[in-house]
Amino acid sequence: MKFGILIIPVTILFLFSCATTPREEIQKEASAHYKLAISHLNEGKVQPAFVELQKAIKLNPGNKRAYNALGLIYQYFGDMKKAEESLLRA
Numbered sequence: 001m002k003f004g005i006l007i008i009p010v011t012i013l014f015l016f017s018c019a020t021t022p023r024e025e026i027q028k029e030a031s032a033h034y035k036l037a038i039s040h041l042n043e044g045k046v047q048p049a050f051v052e053l054q055k056a057i058k059l060n061p062g063n064k065r066a067y068n069a070l071g072l073i074y075q076y077f078g079d080m081k082k083a084e085e086s087l088l089r090a
Contacts, residue, residue: 030060037069046076064090 037052050073056066071086 026059030056030063030066033059034063034066034069037066041069041073046073049073 033052033056037049037056040046040049040052050070053066053070053073056063057070060066067086067090071083071090074080074083074086
C-alpha cells in the first residue's frame with residue numbers, strides 16, 4: 001500500500017526533471033537562428049543572414065556573437081553608425 005502512494009510523487013518528480021525549461025528552449029532557438037545566419041553568410045547570402053541574426057537577438061539580447069556578426073553585416077551595407085553600435089554592444 002505504501003508503495004502505491006509513492007508512485008505518483010516519484011513519477012511527477014521524474015517528469016519535471018526530464019523537461020527543459022522555457023528559457024532553455026528559447027536559448028536553443030536563438031542558437032539555431034545564429035547558426036543559420038552564419039551558414040547563410042558562408043554562402044554569401046547576406047540578407048537572409050541579417051534576418052536570422054535579428055531573430056537570434058530578439059530571442060537572446062545578450063548574444064555577443066550575433067551582435068558581432070550583425071555589426072559586420074551593417075558594415076557590408078555601408079551603415080557605419082549601426083555597425084559601430086552593434087560591434088560596441090558585442
